[in-house]
Amino acid sequence: MKHLRICFVGDSFVNGTGDPACLGWAGRICAAAQQNGHEVTYYNLGIRRQTSHEIARRWQAEVLERLPADCDGRLVFSFGVNDTVYEDGQPRVALQESLRHAREILQLARTLRPTLMVGPPPMPDDEQNQRIAWLSHQFALLCHELTIPYLDVFAPLLQVKDWNAEALANDGAHPRAGGYSALARLVQDWPAWQAWFD
Amino acid sequence: MKHLRICFVGDSFVNGTGDPACLGWAGRICAAAQQNGHEVTYYNLGIRRQTSHEIARRWQAEVLERLPADCDGRLVFSFGVNDTVYEDGQPRVALQESLRHAREILQLARTLRPTLMVGPPPMPDDEQNQRIAWLSHQFALLCHELTIPYLDVFAPLLQVKDWNAEALANDGAHPRAGGYSALARLVQDWPAWQAWFD
Numbered sequence: 337m338k339h340l341r342i343c344f345v346g347d348s349f350v351n352g353t354g355d356p357a358c359l360g361w362a363g364r365i366c367a368a369a370q371q372n373g374h375e376v377t378y379y380n381l382g383i384r385r386q387t388s389h390e391i392a393r394r395w396q397a398e399v400l401e402r403l404p405a406d407c408d409g410r411l412v413f414s415f416g417v418n419d420t421v422y423e424d425g426q427p428r429v430a431l432q433e434s435l436r437h438a439r440e441i442l443q444l445a446r447t448l449r450p451t452l453m454v455g456p457p458p459m460p461d462d463e464q465n466q467r468i469a470w471l472s473h474q475f476a477l478l479c480h481e482l483t484i485p486y487l488d489v490f491a492p493l494l495q496v497k498d499w500n501a502e503a504l505a506n507d508g509a510h511p512r513a514g515g516y517s518a519l520a521r522l523v524q525d526w527p528a529w530q531a532w533f534d
Numbered sequence: 535m536k537h538l539r540i541c542f543v544g545d546s547f548v549n550g551t552g553d554p555a556c557l558g559w560a561g562r563i564c565a566a567a568q569q570n571g572h573e574v575t576y577y578n579l580g581i582r583r584q585t586s587h588e589i590a591r592r593w594q595a596e597v598l599e600r601l602p603a604d605c606d607g608r609l610v611f612s613f614g615v616n617d618t619v620y621e622d623g624q625p626r627v628a629l630q631e632s633l634r635h636a637r638e639i640l641q642l643a644r645t646l647r648p649t650l651m652v653g654p655p656p657m658p659d660d661e662q663n664q665r666i667a668w669l670s671h672q673f674a675l676l677c678h679e680l681t682i683p684y685l686d687v688f689a690p691l692l693q694v695k696d697w698n699a700e701a702l703a704n705d706g707a708h709p710r711a712g713g714y715s716a717l718a719r720l721v722q723d724w725p726a727w728q729a730w731f732d
Contacts (some may be wrong), residue, residue: 341582351575356559358565358576367556378556379550384539384598394599401592402581439573 340532341377341407342366346353346414349457349519350382354502354510362412364520365529369380379380387418388437395441407451410532412505413441416456416475417509420467427467432466435474452528453479455488457519460503465494487527492522538730539575539605540564543593544612547655547717548580552700552708560610562718572731585616586635587625595637597646607647608730611639614654614673618665625665633672640680650726651677653686655712655717658702663692683726690720 344350344362352360360368366378374446380400381395382498403409416438419429428435430533445451458465472490493499498514506512523529542548550558557565560604564576571722578592578608588636601607603677614636617627629637653670656663670688677684691697704710721727 351577353575354567356565356569357576358561363556369554370554376556377551377582377583378575379549382577385602386599390550390599393596397592398596401584401588404583487685 337512338408338533339377340410341379341403342410342412343379343381343399343402344412344414345391345399346382347382347416347418348384348388348510349393349417349418352516353379353381353384354512355514355516356505357513359516359518364517365524368524369533372533375460378385382414386415386532388415388441389419389429390414392441396444403449406528407522411445411449411451412454413445413451414456415453415466416471417459420464420471422457422464426479430473431467434471436480438475438478439451439482442484446482446484450532451484452473453484453486454523455486455490457489457493457499460500465490483525485489486525487523487526487528489519489522493519536606536731537573537575538608539577539601540608540610541577541579541597541600542610542612543589543597544630545584545614545616546582546590546708547615548612549578549582551582551716552578552704552710555714559718559721562715563645563722565576566659566718566722567731570731578611583616584613584631584704586613587617587627589613589674590635590639594642601647609643610650611643611648611650612652612654615657615666615668618654618662618669620662629665629669629671629672632669633676636673636676640677640682643684644680646693648730649682651682651684652683652721653688655687656693656697657707658698663688678697683724684699685721685724687720691717701730 369376381398397411419434421428456468472488476486496518499511502511502515564574567574579596617632619626654666675685694716697709700709700713
């Protein structure tokens with residue numbers, strides 16, 4: 337039996353901020369894998385408010401602490417929403433910078449460990465969602481170029497009532513258990529994730 | 535209402551290794567706090583195999599990434615079992631070195647954020663448990679000197695059948711849901727933890 341050690345690297349959505357179960361989507365899919373008989377060591381490296389710039393700065397040191405050379409380590413990235421937040425009339429990170437950071441992260445990551453990327457989810461804000469949709473599309477092209485499997489969750493989550501409703505009822509950004517469960521199902525049904533457990 | 539961001543720093547027992555629910559004791563007590571109506575951001579910084587030496591080296595950078603100055607950040611440490619593992623006829627970290635690392639970590643931590651320490655749990659190994667018991671006793675004295683609340687979990691967990699039985703049936707070290715739930719209850723019943731939510 338394989339024993340995977342998986343680092344989930346990203347922002348508050350990776351952290352699972354707002355989830356009363358303290359699992360988020362990453363914890364839910366790892367718990368499901370364990371309950372299917374797989375041994376998984378679950379390292380959650382999601383940090384609130386972090387943009388691609390901040391994640392690019394710190395991900396490698398944190399991952400290297402957790403994945404010694406002799407373990408079967410895996411990487412899952414998900415970030416981008418914070419880049420698209422407007423502050424003082426401009427995005428916290430401009431689109432071209434987001435793509436530069438993502439390229440820098442993913443190019444190195446794939447030389448270290450099998451790597452997946454999950455796209456940024458929607459916010460309850462139509463204008464910001466235009467920027468997130470475009471960023472997700474660009475991330476998809478980048479991952480295609482780098483042959484890293486990419487899961488667009490933006491479009492499917494727009495159809496999930498809980499995602500938006502829970503975010504609005506909570507803090508205007510983060511869902512609760514229903515939203516995170518819906519995102520977890522999307523990742524769990526993803527062949528690229530399932531292939532890690534074949 | 536307070537919104538705490540809590541970093542749990544330590545080893546595989548902090549990570550919750552072996553727990554099919556992917557929560558461990560730290561996730562369980564944060565989920566319980568959320569279900570009691572408190573908002574908690576849960577950052578788990580437990581890393582497998584790490585001794586006090588390795589934790590001393592990396593904890594500060596990881597905590598600073600997660601606790602910006604304007605948030606109500608808190609710190610919970612728990613480590614020591616890996617220090618007491620014998621390799622080549624001697625402990626991975628000698629007792630005096632463990633205490634030196636713990637002092638270095640805790641002295642700095644308490645100047646940054648409200649800090650708690652949970653002692654090392656027992657292993658299914660009587661000889662190692664003598665060293666863990668002694669280390670836990672020394673940690674208690676150190677924390678008393680530094681006025682950091684310390685919870686001895688070694689003695690009470692020796693009485694918990696699940697802790698030992700699950701560890702033996704699993705990988706010889708880490709319990710499953712029953713053991714982690716028992717440890718979670720010990721921390722949840724601890725007045726020093728409860729005081730954070732008054």
